[in-house]
Amino acid sequence: MKGYLKALVLTLVCLAILIPLASNAPDGLEKVAETLGIEEHEPIWSGLMPDYTIPTIDNPYLSTLLAGTAGVFLVLCVTFLLGKAIAKK
Numbered sequence: 001m002k003g004y005l006k007a008l009v010l011t012l013v014c015l016a017i018l019i020p021l022a023s024n025a026p027d028g029l030e031k032v033a034e035t036l037g038i039e040e041h042e043p044i045w046s047g048l049m050p051d052y053t054i055p056t057i058d059n060p061y062l063s064t065l066l067a068g069t070a071g072v073f074l075v076l077c078v079t080f081l082l083g084k085a086i087a088k089k
Helices: 002-021 028-036 060-088
Strands: none
């Protein structure tokens, strides 16, 4: 279990260092849509963490850090459970 704890701490440190380097510029598809004047429709549901932030937290750095951390661990948990399910068969 010590290995998992080390990986968790290393992941959190890496996220804390790399979050400020994330770009606010639109990606290629968004840029082309803006250039052509195509407007995006308002979504029915904006999701749990719209634009990689947590809406209830006012600090943008902390909000993005927590959203990134939650996303990483959600993907890790789903991958782990999927691996366990496949390995049993």
